[in-house]
Amino acid sequence: MAEILFPALFLLLLLGVPVAFALAIAAFAALSLASSYPKIVIVKEMFSGIDSFPLLAVPFFILAAELMTGGAMTHILLRFAAQFVGHLRGGLGYANVMSSTMFAGISGSALADAAGPGAMMIRMMEKGGYPRAYAGALTAASSVVGPIIPPSIIMILYAMQDQRVSVVALFMAGLLPGLCIALAMLATNWWVCRARGYRGDEPRPPVAEMLRTTLHALPALFLIVLIIGGIRGGIFTPTEASVIAVFYALICGMFIYRSLRLRDLPAILLRAALTSTAVLLILAAARAFAWILIIESVPQSLAATIVDWNLSPILFLLAVNLLLLAFGLFLDPLPGVMILVPILAPIAFSLGIDPIHFAIVVIVNLTIGLTTPPVGSLLFVVASAVRLRPSELMREMPPFLVAHLAVLALLTFVPAVSTWLPRISGF
Template sequence: MAEILFPALFILLALGLPVAFAMSIAVFVALSFGSSYPNLVVVKEMFSGLDSFPLLAVPFFILAAEIMTGGAVTMALLRLAQSLVGHLKGGLGHANVVSSAMFAGISGSALADAAGPGSMMIRMMEKGGYDRSYAGALTIASSVVGPIIPPSITMIIYAMQDQEVSVGSLFMAGVLPGVLITLLVLVANGYVSHRRGYVSGAPMPGLAEIFRIFVYAIPALLLIVLIVGGIRFGIFTPTEASVIAVFYALVVGMFVYRSLRLRDLPQIVLRAALTATAVLLILGAARAFAWVLIIEGVPQFLAETIIAWDLSPIVFLLAVNLLLLIFGLFMDPLPGVMILVPILAPIALALGIDANHFAIIVIVNLTLGLTTPPVGSLIFVVSSTVKLKPSALIREMPPFFVALFGALMLITFVPILSTWLPGVSGF
């Protein structure tokens, strides 16, 4: 079946079908022409992939992010970011990056980062004299931290595929890599801003003004502390944390910022439902796709082959980086995690590679695929936002590719970035 499955998948992706439909149809084709299994197995496996209590956290975290965005949280974070770095050369670009890092602690999604604060910052940067295509490219790069800084939907899915890690340990493991990516994208923006003369016209605010803006943003920032702290100290599970995040977002939006009204909720719930449905369709299709690979013995064959090569851990990680970067060109992170982690994680464990370290390498690798053509979802989301062709955005990406891939190499070869916080946190 595998000899039919992969060609069918690539042909369907090349025709422009959404990933979920491409994988589902490819599995149907493989079963119809390469096996005696009934096609009903596909439906069964898709439902089995979604029949999971921890998976309930995904739609609730998506809903919490939508409520917080509707409750003026995005503007509070933008104002805080601008007060901290807006006066520097390339200040609006720096504010874009910092606000994305802050919003990542709420959304858990790169696409939500780009569509939320990213779209607002693009408009602000264009008014401030930045090229629209550059503002869009910077937003693509800054949104990468969405699935890295906790909470992260991708980490929840990863923990379901690898029993050696927990959602809590991955949340802690992602903090320093997320900060590293943010810092290197800031450096890239500073370099480009210096060369192009993107100066800030905003004066540096006084300490009193910064403190006032910070206090206003505290309710938004506390959501991150609530989620990570509650999971760390065993107060609630990640699934329970997602529900608590929804109620916290409602209270903050309606009674603290007072910008969320009851009549807004149906539209917010509808947007969250559509996003969650798209994510769950991908996960269900990926489960069916992975089932075919398991039936065919592909994971076992690859594992035995790689172990027989007797690779050192460093060479293995370099090979994994190359494989995942190529895989990310054609596949979104969530199906990538469901298909590849059951194959690669046991090999990494056998080679003595820390499970949290390897998980962050995989997640960062696959997330970078959102920034690369031909299937880079961030490119198309931002392209529709700025009304520019994807090619115009891609031409502005090289400085950010250098920053992002530099961060990936540091994360790969400096394990303490991913292992220190889980260790001191007791995971």
């Protein structure tokens, strides 16, 4: 069946079929043309792919991000970040990266990061004299930090595929790599702005105003502390944390900032439902796709082949990076985790690679794929949000891609960046 499965998938993707439908149709075609299994097994596996309690965290974190945006909390975080760096050369670019990093601690999604505070920041940068294409490319590149800093939807899914790691351990492991990505984006913005002469026209606000803005932002910032601290302290699980995030965002928007009204909720709920449905459809289809790979013994054959090569752990990680970078050109991270992790994680463990280290390398690598054509979802989200052609963004992306690859190399060759925090935290 594999000889039908993969050609069908790539053909459908080239035709522009959405990823979820491409995965499901390819699986159905392989099952229909090359096996005697009943067709209903595809439906059964798709249902099994989303019949999981931890997956409840996905729609709730998406809803929390929508409530944050609808309740003007993202605008408050933007003002908080801009007051410190807006007057510097490239200052609004720094504010863009800082706001993406802060929002990452709430949404767990790169696409929510780009569509929410990212779109607002692009407009602010354009008014400040930055080219719209550069502002869009910076937004797409810095939004990569969304799934790395906890909470993270991708990390929840990864832990479901590899029982050697827990969601909490991955959340702790993502903090330092996420900050490394943010620092790399800040450094790239500094280099580009210095080379092109982009200057900060924003005056530095008075100290009293900065204090007022900071105090105003504290309730929004506390959500990050609440989620990470509550999970780390064992007060609630990641799934429960997602529900708490929804109620906290609702309370902040309606009663603290008073910018969220009851009449806004139906539209917010609809946007969250549509996004959640798209994510869950991808997961369901990826489960059916992965099931065919398993019954065809593709993981076992690939594992045996790689073991026969007798690769060292470093060479294996380099090979995995090349594979995932190529994979990310065509598919989003969610199906990548569902399909590839059950194949690659056992091999990595057999070679003595720390499961947490390997998980972070895989997650960061697949997330970088969100910014690489031809299927880079972040490029299309940003382009549609600010009415740009994706090709204009792609021309501005090379410096940021180089920075991403530098961070990926750091994570590959220095496992402690990923494992130090979980280890001292007892994971």
